[in-house]
Amino acid sequence: MDVRLAQLEYTSGMTVAFTDSRPSDDIGMVQTGMIGRTLLIARDEGDTFPETYLKITPRDVAVPQPLIADHGTGTPPELQFRRITTSPVVADSLTPPRSAVIPGAAACNFSHFDWFDWHDVGIPGMAPKSCLASRFGDKKRYFDSxxxxxTPEGSPSHLYARHRIYCMNALGNYVKHFDSKVAPWRQQSIEKGSIKRRRKVHYDDGWNSSPNCGGGACVYTREGRFHN
Structure with missing residues (x-):
């Protein structure tokens, strides 16, 4: 189960949510937006989730206490200007960060991450796929997808692309801790982790990989990575 720590709405139509997964206790950041209207935020790889939060919100937006706890030792200097809250944060009409502005349309095969373990450009009939950390160097601390x-904007909502994220529990079983259906002409990024554990992601779609769906217009691109 994902506990919502913050829900941020930007004027571009992009939404950003910071979450805490239970029982895995993994902090996560989920971004969703329209293809071609905005870029999703590209995090600096060395930043913690609270450091990213402080960069993409103005000073009048409070900071969730559980997010700060994930930072580890030391305190980001910006935090001295912020109000800390134990309640979920909701903020709207925010100006998109400079890194999340795009002039013109983005291509469907756009790569969100600066490096990746897999990148599958959308083609009609693309089969479901599972990716396990054990197959990519057994990198366990973080997962990005x-x-x-x-699929064209305005298509029926059941023509979704889906990604589900699992982590391995103490019994050696994979437990689902994120499940999202991405609507037609939407893009979504999920970045999650903090505790070392084996992870898995599974991709599929609402048209059952049929190459005839929409005359071949039902396609989705997927990419991801594991890292420490």
């Missing part, structure tokens, strides 16, 4: 559902 990006999906762009390039």
């Amino acid at each position: 990006y999906v762009a559902n390039c």
